[in-house]
Amino acid sequence: MEAMFVIGLADKAHVPILTISEMSPSLLSLHSSYLFQIEQQDYYLAQVEAISAIVQAFGWKEVVPVYVNNGYGEVLIASLTNSLQKSYIRVPYLSAIDFSATDDAIQKELYKLMTMQTRVFVVHMTPRVASRFFAITKEIGMMDEGYVWIVTAAIANLFNSLDSSFMGSMEAALAIAVEKLDSTLFGFITNVRNGSNNVTDLENFGISRNGEKLREALSNVKFNGVGGDEFKLVGGGELEASSSSPFEIVNVIGNSERNIGFWTPQEGLIRNLDAKNSSVTAKGIIRGIIWPGDSFSVPKGWEIPTNGKKLRIGVPVKDNGLSEFVKVIHDHATNSTKVTGFCIDVFNAVVEALPYALPFELIPFENSSDDDEMAGTYDELITQVYYGKFDAVVGDTTITANRSMFVDFTLPYTESGVTMVVPVRDNRKKNAWAFLKPLTWDLWVTIFCTFLFIGFVVWVLEHRINIDFTGPLLYQIGTSLWFSFSTMVFSHQERVESNCGRFVVIIWIFVVQILVQSYTASLTSLLTVEQLRPAITDVHHLLKNRLNVGYLKGSFVHEMLKDLGFHENQLKIYKSAEECNELFTKGSANGGIDAAFDEVPYVLHLLGTYCSKYAMVEPRFQTGGFGFVFPKGSPLVGDISRAILNVSEGGQMRKFENAWLNRSSCEDSNNNNAAKVSSSASLGLESFWGLFLVVGVSCLIALIICLATFIYDNKQILSNHNNSSIRRRVGKLLKTFTEKDLSAHTLKRRDSCVTSCPATSAPSASTPCPPISPSSNTDSSFSGILDAHHQHKPAAQEPSAAITVTGIQQIKPHRSL
Template sequence: MSYQLALKFFQLAKDEGMMGQGYVWIVAYGLTDIFDVVGSPALDVMNGVLGVEPYVEDTERLQDFKQRWQEKYKRENPGTKLNGPILSGLYAYDTVWALALAAEKAGYVNSDFMPSETNNGSSDFDKINTSKAAEKLHDAFLKTSFYGMTGKFHIQDWKLVSTTYKIINVVGQDKRVVGFWTPGFNISRNLNKKADLYTIVWPGGSDKAPRGWLLPANKKLKIGVPFKPGFSNFIQFENGKATGFCARVFEEVIDALPYEVPFHYEEFGDGKGESNGTYDSLIYKVYLNEFDAVVGDVTILANRSLYVDFTLPYTESGVRMLVPVRDKRQKTAWTFLKPLSADLWLGTGAFFVFTGFIVWFIEHRTNQEFRGPPANQIGSIFYFSFSTLVFAHREKIVNNLSRIALVVWFFVVLILQQSYTASLSSILTVEQLQPTVTNLDEVIRRGDYVGYLSDSFLPGLLKRLKINESKMIPFNSPEEYNDALSTGKVAVIVDEIPYLKLFLNKYCHNYTMVGPTYKFDGFGYVSDFYSFFPVQLYN
C-alpha cells in the first residue's frame, strides 16, 4: 500500500473496532516508514501495530551524515522540518553510490544500439541488441560491494542482502524497538544473545498476547452430517456419532487445536434410513443457522459459496465416467506361439538347422564326436543346435571357426530367449481390457441411460453436458452401481473421482474410469462464513 492508502485503511479498521483487544496487526517493512513520513496521524490509528525493518547500526559516520543532510535540507527548504532521512532514503543514497562505483568499474563503452538484423533498410526494434554499456554496467552493479550508510551493501539473487531486522511496536506517540531478528538467535531481545522480547503492547493497550479464535461461552457446535448409507467409508452416522474418512479428518484437526471446541453431530435424515433432501438443502440449513457446520463429503461449488463458506479441499477433485470393460484375451493351448510371428518362428527354426550344419561341417573332419554313421551325424546336427537353446550341448568344440560361429549364435539365442519370455509373460498376465464406452457423445448418440449419485449436484452437470433428464437414473451405493452396469440398465456412471475410486477398490476387474475429467474443487467442510470454524481448518 501507499502511505496515504495505509493511513485510510487503518482509520477504517479503527472505526470498525478492529484496533481493539483481541486483534493483532503486523506490517512489513514497506509500511514501517509510514510513522516517519506521516507522523502523528499514523501513530494515532496504529497503536499496538507490530512492524519490521532492516537494522542499521547508528555509527558516528551515520550521525555526521544525518547532521549534514538536515543542514542542507533546511537551507533548501526554509520553514520546514524533517527529522533526517528515513531508512528508505538511506538505502536510496547507498544505491546511488553503488551505481556510481559500478559505472567507474565498467569504464567507457560505446553505447550505440546496433540492430542485429535489418529489413529493407528499416530497423526492427524487437531485434535490436542490448546496449553493450548497459550489459557491462549491469554486471558491475551486481558485483558491487561496499560499506555504506546502512552497513554492507551487497546484492545476492537480485536482492539487497540484510541479515538483521528490528521489531517495532507502536505505543502511543512512539515507535519502540522490542527486539531483533538475527540469523544466529532468530527472534531475541538483544543482538548478541538469546532473550525474550521486551513487553509488547497489543491493540487495545493490553500486554497479554491475544488468544485468537475463541468459542463463545456455553456454545456447543451443532455439526450436520449427511445421510449416506451407500458410501459409509466417507461418512456415516451411528448412535449419535459420525464415522468415516471425513469425520476422522475433522476430529484430527479439532484435537490438534490448543483449546477445546465442544460439538455434537446431528444427522440430516428422518431417523428411518431416509434422507431429508439434497446436499444443497443441507448446506442451506447452515445459512439458516439450523446447523453451525457440516462435516461430510460435500463438494465445493460456486453456487453453494453464495450462502456458506468452505474450508480448503481435502480430497482429489473432478468428475469422470465409470464404464464396464471387456476382456479381449483369448488363451488357448497354442498361446505359447503368440509371442513370435509365423515368419519369425520359421526363420528361427531355419537358423537352428543352419547353425548345426555349419558346426558339423567345420568339426566332423577333425572331431570324433561329429563322426559316425550318417544317421548319427544328422542327429548330431539337430541335437547340437537345439541343445544350445538352453546352453546344454555336450559336444566338445576344437576348431576356432566353430567357436566364432557359436559366439554369434549364442548372442542371438540370448536375445531371442529374453524377448520371447517377456512377451509371453505379458500375454499371460496383463489384462487386455477395452472399455465399452469412451465418451459421453457416444452415450448421447445411442440414447443410453446414465447413472449418477442421488442427492448430489450431478443432475445439473449432466444437463449442461446435453444428457436428457429422462435418461438419468440415480443410485445410492457401489452395489447399485455394479448391478446397473453389469445388467446393462445404464451404459455409464458419472460421479466424482473419490466415489469412483472407492467403487473400483471393490470391483476393480470389470470396470474402469474413462473420458475427460470435469474439474471441481473436491470435498470441503462447511460453515457460516467463519462464524465458528477454527482458522486451522481453512489453512
C-alpha cells in the same frame, strides 16, 4: 472544522500556527502561510506501514479499524486498509464512530464488535474521543485476554504529552525563534471598524505587530531533534522529509508505558535503533509484551463469537445410501441425534489436533417432515453457509471452482478427481492357441527368420571343414536347420569347428536363452496369474453405442455427464454401492448401466465392497476432493487445513479408511487393479531389437572374415587367366566353396583317428576318436580308408575280411561318444 476555523483566525491576525499532529489533505489544501506542520509529509504512509508490519509479524490474518467518522479518521484508515490488503490481511469490517457519539452509541458499536470473530483492532481517534472509547471498552470486558488493541500516534502522543522533558524540548524550539525578535514589538494593532467596542467581534480582530517576522524566523529554524534528525522547515511550512525517522512501539501497562521496539523504513521492526536485523517476524525482535488480561502468550487474533452459541455445522443426509461417509441416526425415544461416518471421524480428529478448543454442534440438513430425506442438493447445503444459517459444513462435499466463489474450503482430506468405473473380466488365455500369446506376431516372425539366418550362417562357416555339415544338398539343409532350431532347447549335437562359427553360436545361444526365459515367464503369467481387464476403456465407446451410465444422487457429476454428451435417458441414478452393483448386473439392455462416473472416494469404496469385480479407468476428471466448508474469510480455514495435514501424516486417515471404506479387506486385489494394467501383456519386438542387432552384427562380421579368408586362400583361381573367362573363374570359385576343404585340419584329424583306432577296440584317452556322422558312409575319405585297409590284408585271411569290416562297423561311434 475547529482546525479550519483556527487557521482562518491565524491568517487574519498574522499569528503562526504550529501543529504536531496529523493533518488531513483538506487542511493542507488551505495553503495558509502561517500554518507550520511539524510532521513529515510522508507521516501517514510511514505510520500505516509500521502498523502493517506489526500485524504481519504476529501472524494475524484479520484486522478491524476503529476510527472517528470524519475527515480526520478517514484519511489514515483508507491508507491503512490498502496497506493491510497488500499484505494479504483481511479487513472484514470498518467501525466508524461519530465525533459526537454518546456513550450508549459507543457501547452499542463495541457490543457489535464482540459478536465478530476478529480480535485485532487498530484505533485512530482524537484523544478526547479515545478517552471515552477505552473507558467503555474496559467496562464491558473487551480488555480481557484474547484481545489486541493497536493505537496510532495520535493517541500514543497523548501519553508522551505527560512527559515534562518532552514538552520542555518542544517549548525550546519555539524559544529559538522568539529570541531573534524585538521584545518591544509584542502586541496587536487593533482594527476597529464601525465604532464597535466588542472584542469578540471578528471584524475588529487585531493584527500581530511581529507576526510576519515571527513567521520568517520560524521558517529559518534549524536544530537537531530528539531522534538525532535535523529539524528544518521547507517551503510551505512543512517539515523536511527524513528517510530515517523511526516510530517507537510502546506497550501500555496501566498508567505507564514500556518501550518494546522501533520501526524504521530501512530495517522494519527492530529492538534498538542501533540494531540491524532483517528478519520479518516479531519473535526475538520486539521485547516481551504483556497482553490484555495480563497474558504473556500472543493472542491468535480471533475467537468464536461470544454470543453464547456453539459453531453450527451442517451435515448432509445420505438417504440410507453411502452412509459410510456420513450417517445420521435419530433416536426418537430420547429425541437425540447422532452423526457418525468417515467424514465425521476425520473432522473430530482434526478438531482434536487444533491448539485450542472448538465447541460445535452437528445439525443434519434434512426435511422437517422426513428425517431421512436431505433438504436439498449439496450446492443448496453449501449455500446455507453463505447466507449464515450454518457456520460450516462437514461431510463429503467436493471442492469445485463454482462453489469456492461463495465459500472457503479447507485443504482436501481425500483423493481428488472424478473417474469412470466399469466391470472387469478375466482375460486369462483359455483357448487352444494360448501358447502363442506371450509374444507378439512381429516378434514370432523375427525369431523364425533369425533361426533360418543362423542356420545359413553356420552352414557357410562349417560346411567346408566340418563333416557334420556335408553330404547331399537336402541333408545339408536339414542339418543346418536342425542345428539352428535345436539351439532353442539346447539339444544340438553337431560340433562347431571354426572359430567364427563358435563365436556366432555363443552369441546366438545367449540370445536364445533370454528369449526362452522371457517366453516362459510371460506364458506363466498369462495362464496362472489372474488378468482382470476393464470391459470398457473409452468414454467414446459409451457415447457411440448409446450405453447407459450411472451417477450418485445429488452429485454435481450429473452436469458433467451432460457436458460430455450423454442424453438424459442414458443417465441412471443410484444411492448406494449396492444399487450401483444391481445396475451393473442388469446392463444397459435391461435398464441397467455399463459404466458409472463418480468421485474417487466413492469409487474406492465400491472397489472395496466388491473385490476384483470393478475397476477404475482413465481419463480422470480433476476436482478438488472432499473439503470442509467455512464462510469466506474465516480464520478457521488455515488452522483446520494445517490440522488436516497433521492427521494425514500421522496415519490416522488410513485407519479411518480401513474402518469405514473397506480399504484393507480388498487391498491386494484392488490396488487400482485392472484400471492401470497395460493394454497388452504380450512381449513385443521393441523389447528385444537390441539382441537381434547384436546377432546380426556378429554374423556379418563372421561372414566377412570367412569369405575374406576363403578368397585369399583361393586367389590363384581368380588370378589364373589361361583360357578362362571371369565368369568361368567365378563359377569355379563358387564350386570350390561348396566342396569340402580336404586340407582342413579338422578333416585330417578325423582321418588319422579312424586309421589309428584298432578295429576291435574303442578309442582311448591317448588316441581320442571324434564321432563319425552317418554321412560318413558317403564320405570319400572313409572309402579311402576302407580301400587302404583291404589292400594291406593277407591273401590267406580272405574269410576274415568280413570280420574286419564288421569290426570297423562296430567301432563306428555312437553320438554319445
